[in-house]
Amino acid sequence: MSGRADSRRQILRLFAVALKAVGGRAAVRRTLAARPISGPVWFCAIGKAAESMTQGACDALGDCCVGGILITKTGHLNRERLAALGIESHVGGHPVPTAGSLAAGTRLIDAMREAPRDATLLCLISGGASSLAEAPIEGFGLAELERVNRWLLGSGLPIDAVNRVRKSVSRIKGGGLLHSLADRAVRCLAISDVPGNDPGVIGSGLLVPDPNLAETVADLDLPEWLADWVRRGLSERGAMSRAGPAVELIATLDEAKAAVARAAAAEDLPYRLHEAFIAGDAAQCGQTLARELLEGPPGLHIWGGETTVRLPATPGRGGRNQHLALAAAIEITGRNDCLLLSAGTDGTDGPTEDAGALVDGCTVERAELAGFNVRESLARADAGRLLEASGDLICTGPTGTNVMDLMLGLKM
Secondary structure: OHHHHHHHHHHHHHHHHHHHHOOHHHHHHHHHHHOOOOOOEEEEEEOOOHHHHHHHHHHHHHHHEEEEEEEEEOOOOOHHHHHHOOEEEEEEOOOOOOHHHHHHHHHHHHHHHHOOOOOEEEEEEOOOHHHHOOOEOOOOOHHHHHHHHHHHHHHOOOHHHHHHHHHHOEOOOOOHHHHHOOOOOEEEEEEOOOHHHOOOOHHHOOOOOOOOHHHHHHOOOOOHHHHHHHHHHHHHHOOOOOOOOOEEEEEOHHHHHHHHHHHHHHOOOOEEEEEEEEEEEHHHHHHHHHHHHHHOOOEEEEEEEEEEOOOOOOOOOOOHHHHHHHHHHHHOOOOOOEEEEEEEOOOOEOOEOOOEEEEEOOHHHHHHHOOOOHHHHHHOOOHHHHHHHOOOEEOOOOOOOOOOEEEEEEEO
16 A cells, blocks of 8 residues: 555656646746747736736736736635735636636736736636636627537637637637737737647637638538627637737746656656657546556656546536546556556646546545446546545645646656
8 A cells, every 4th residue: 555655656756746846936937038028018818827927927026017907716815915916806607618717807907908008918817717717709608608608618629719719709719818908019929828829719819819610610500590699709700910929928837747747757757758748538638658558567656738628418527637537447447567647737627626636546446435337427527526535636726827738658
């Protein structure tokens, strides 16, 4: 038992190394120290890492900060600390937008227009921005917004396709926020939570026009009610004529993976850094990764990506990482030499506050002793309740970053 416990501590420590390497505060501080901003600076920070990124900017810029607006998720915010810096703060909904998201989106437009004319606008964008702030097209209210996002989250569509739909019905996404900037100087730093690190997909491209939006969204297989909203939105948005600022990527999934590899090397732990992006059905990915672990030599496997789950009509509790981990646990059942971690680098997994799970060869046994049928839990998308009972959930709290998901496999 002690050997397995030591291995669990080791893999969790390596996950913590990854989070530190892509932390928002340090990444922004490094970036601005290397290329400072002169004169007054007004902040616009949106996403789950908004506060940590803002802290990094304040570390680097000091008294140059002349205020700003920050929009983030419940539990990721210290209002008093931000107010002392002259930064107003708002809470939106995630992963499904709420009335707070609409209020934040409306205030965002006004605040950008009210920002001091002589200040550089420093935009700090991270994952979750698409849901946390929204200003939809005419006639598209909260009920429609919730319906669209719930359908998208359960559709199994990749994140770039999901964001194309979101852009189509928004006044601020797909470069729409540029209308509020006038001719001010703008600098944009982003933590990438999307495959390929496309700035137009991060936060649904608030400052990145998408000239091909109409063509790319037309290729999606959408229900007619949603396709109708998309057509109406594209008509209202019209063409974007203004170019956005360059988006500087300050933290990525590859950097997190590389940090784990360096840590493993420092511990003389053999490792394999997998270059392929892990995507597709979470359960199938869990099975594949577990088999790679079982068939490979002893040591650490490092993967990263973002999978999808097609939800049943009445899903249980969990997220894509918990779903993947449970599928992997089934494959490694009975093995005393294998563990697999799958977790969101933002500290959350789907609609839960758990980051993911770390499973081993006894996970299924522990779950069954607690009265669970593992395959039924997987089919119901109810991995979270089972993994809580088996003692395998990972809870980090807000991490101050978001570079998608990390999967670490250890074979002893």
